[in-house]
Amino acid sequence: MLILTDLRKSPLRLLRFLTLYARPPLVRLGPSKRWQALEIETQPGHRVLIVDDDPDIREILVRNLEQMGCVTCEAADGLEALDQLQAFQPDVMVLDVNMPFLDGFGVLDRMRELSVGQDVRTLMLTALNERDDVQRSIAKGARDYLAxxxxxxxxxxxxARLLIRSRSQLDR
Incomplete structure (x- = not known):
């Protein structure tokens, strides 16, 4: 366990401590060394489907999304994701690529084939960080990519950016 005096001696430890344990997340404001709580403008009640085979990742994402006021639903693989797309009808889907049974690329393909979730904005969240993987995701219908x-x-x-885009489409 870190003692507060240890945190003062090492700015890097302090930064790591604040980003892990401060709620809401803290961000640095420009060249000044002031910190401010990160405020994300979202309307409460947005629906987000989280698809990842790692339960720890899903737990972290659920916690972050609930702090933003989102309603969440989880799926552990691609097949479960396709079922949840129809039942939950999310505004945004966070989709991992490497999963059992049906990977993230397969989910995007099946969504197109079945005409399911056409209005769902998809964020690909994966360890794959090659240029070809990003291009393939976007070509298959994903709106954003985060490694x-x-x-x-x-x-x-x-x-927040995907939710704002989703809301602006509904206003049209």
Missing amino acids: KPFSAKQFALRI
Whole structure:
């Protein structure tokens, strides 16, 4: 366990401590060394489907999304994701690529074939970080791509951007 005096001696430890345990996440404001709580503008009640075979990742994402006011649903593989797309009808889907039974690319293909979730904005969240993987995801219908490991701030900003785009389409 870190003692507060240890955190003062090492700015890097302090930063790591604050980003892990401060709620809401803290961000640095420009060249000044001031910190401010990250406020994400989202309307409460947005529905987000989280598809990842790793339960720890799902738990972290659920916690972050619930702090943003989102309603979440989880799926552990691609087949379960297709069922949840119809039952839950999310605004945004966070989709891992490497999963058992049906991978993330397969989910995007099946969504197109079955005409399911056509209005769902998809964020690909994966350890694959090659240019071809990003291009393949976008070509198959994903709207954004975030490589693991990622920060809570990056994730929150990407989700907020997808939710804003989703809401603006509904207003038209």
